[in-house]
Amino acid sequence: MKIGIMGTGIVGQTIAAKLAQIGHEVMIGTRDTAATLAHSEPDRYGNPPVAVWLQQHPTVQLGAFSQAAAHGQLLINATNGAASLDALHAAGEANLNGKILMDISNALDFSQLPPILFVCNTDSLGEQIQRAFPNLKVVKTLNTVTASLMVDPGQLAGGDHHIFVSGNDPEAKAQVTRYLQDWFGWQHVLDLGDITSARAAEMLMPFWLRVWGALQRPIFNVKVVS
Amino acid sequence: MKIGIMGTGIVGQTIAAKLAQIGHEVMIGTRDTAATLAHSEPDRYGNPPVAVWLQQHPTVQLGAFSQAAAHGQLLINATNGAASLDALHAAGEANLNGKILMDISNALDFSQLPPILFVCNTDSLGEQIQRAFPNLKVVKTLNTVTASLMVDPGQLAGGDHHIFVSGNDPEAKAQVTRYLQDWFGWQHVLDLGDITSARAAEMLMPFWLRVWGALQRPIFNVKVVS
Numbered sequence: 001m002k003i004g005i006m007g008t009g010i011v012g013q014t015i016a017a018k019l020a021q022i023g024h025e026v027m028i029g030t031r032d033t034a035a036t037l038a039h040s041e042p043d044r045y046g047n048p049p050v051a052v053w054l055q056q057h058p059t060v061q062l063g064a065f066s067q068a069a070a071h072g073q074l075l076i077n078a079t080n081g082a083a084s085l086d087a088l089h090a091a092g093e094a095n096l097n098g099k100i101l102m103d104i105s106n107a108l109d110f111s112q113l114p115p116i117l118f119v120c121n122t123d124s125l126g127e128q129i130q131r132a133f134p135n136l137k138v139v140k141t142l143n144t145v146t147a148s149l150m151v152d153p154g155q156l157a158g159g160d161h162h163i164f165v166s167g168n169d170p171e172a173k174a175q176v177t178r179y180l181q182d183w184f185g186w187q188h189v190l191d192l193g194d195i196t197s198a199r200a201a202e203m204l205m206p207f208w209l210r211v212w213g214a215l216q217r218p219i220f221n222v223k224v225v226s
Numbered sequence: 227m228k229i230g231i232m233g234t235g236i237v238g239q240t241i242a243a244k245l246a247q248i249g250h251e252v253m254i255g256t257r258d259t260a261a262t263l264a265h266s267e268p269d270r271y272g273n274p275p276v277a278v279w280l281q282q283h284p285t286v287q288l289g290a291f292s293q294a295a296a297h298g299q300l301l302i303n304a305t306n307g308a309a310s311l312d313a314l315h316a317a318g319e320a321n322l323n324g325k326i327l328m329d330i331s332n333a334l335d336f337s338q339l340p341p342i343l344f345v346c347n348t349d350s351l352g353e354q355i356q357r358a359f360p361n362l363k364v365v366k367t368l369n370t371v372t373a374s375l376m377v378d379p380g381q382l383a384g385g386d387h388h389i390f391v392s393g394n395d396p397e398a399k400a401q402v403t404r405y406l407q408d409w410f411g412w413q414h415v416l417d418l419g420d421i422t423s424a425r426a427a428e429m430l431m432p433f434w435l436r437v438w439g440a441l442q443r444p445i446f447n448v449k450v451v452s
Contacts, residue, residue, distance in 0.1 A: 190440055192439075207418075210418040210423045210426040211450055221450075223449040
């Protein structure tokens with residue numbers, strides 16, 4: 001499948017590498033391809049520059065947001081939450097309409113420590129994206145785990161933990177659920193409801209950050225025991 | 227131990243019944259004892275009136291908030307979150323100072339469905355209570371599960387799931403952790419941090435409500451898999 005991923009950070013790279021590995025045609029989108037390729041230093045987390053990463057993943061293409069969106073039959077939002085709406089506007093509504101967008105973003109405001117959310121409780125980033133692009137089929141998912149777990153849940157407890165989906169389009173949610181199962185190996189996908197339930201998934205992030213602080217490692221997840 | 231529980235609703239009743247059963251001297255506090263005893267109808271959830279419940283639990287005493295607070299060596303806030311600060315002011319600072327308060331409340335605003343939180347993200351009800359009563363040792367806990375699970379986690383998956391504690395006083399948190407283990411049987415108590423981490427525990431409530439909607443039953447909990 002042709003897949004367009006918005007965002008070239010660690011989440012975008014991790015998803016892109018996995019999808020390319022299993023045979024999909026992946027393009028990752030960025031605001032300014034020349035500027036992205038010009039970076040020669042590791043990012044603040046020590047990840048290599050995108051240009052180096054692309055050399056290591058030669059089947060993954062880099063393009064502008066609009067090119068990645070036009071390329072993708074399926075779209076994935078892996079941008080920083082604060083930049084997500086701008087990135088999707090740059091992608092262009094015509095390149096989004098009618099497609100499924102797996103929205104992995106988190107509404108994190110890093111101006112405080114621990115980070116706070118810039119939208120929550122009565123609204124969510126998932127809803128903001130859905131409202132901005134009514135003909136895009138937004139499915140919030142994967143935002144509740146660290147990048148390496150998104151594509152390899154089996155590395156933790158044999159995969160016996162949960163991932164969530166929220167969205168207004170039942171068929172889009174069912175499709176995303178199959179992708180999560182077939183591509184990444186998620187065994188437990190729980191449907192939280194329509195896109196307003198993205199509030200619940202996004203409000204797990206402050207909890208995630210505190211558990212990270214308590215455990216001092218990012219490879220953990222919640223299992224819904226019932 | 228003499229224990230004062232603020233709140234006569236289902237949470238207060240469930241905790242009181244369990245603590246009385248294992249031999250503690252329990253008083254439950256209410257705003258107006260005469261008004262509470264005058265109720266003769268089941269509440270909106272079908273629970274029996276407090277007067278009937280007290281006949282069924284003859285060792286549990288009923289008193290005003292100030293009497294329950296004065297009675298307790300340990301205090302438990304089981305009031306509706308919207309009424310918690312008023313209840314504790316009515317209890318009186320002199321009856322609170324120096325004691326541990328297990329704060330079970332949730333900042334739920336039921337004016338919308340699903341309910342929203344009336345404080346979150348940059349503050350929490352646990353922090354509001356701690357700021358209002360600086361000499362009270364507030365430990366946020368148990369607010370993330372339904373009442374019957376609070377006192378009997380073993381009824382679900384043999385107790386293999388988590389409860390959380392947040393608070394500024396390490397010894398108070400350690401003490402509450404022992405109570406959770408010894409009195410109720412909690413096997414997994416995770417310390418999320420100081421009282422600001424009550425934000426994380428309270429922001430689990432919107433998630434809890436969505437999972438409740440998905441599962442259509444309240445007996446579930448999260449396990450932190452790591």
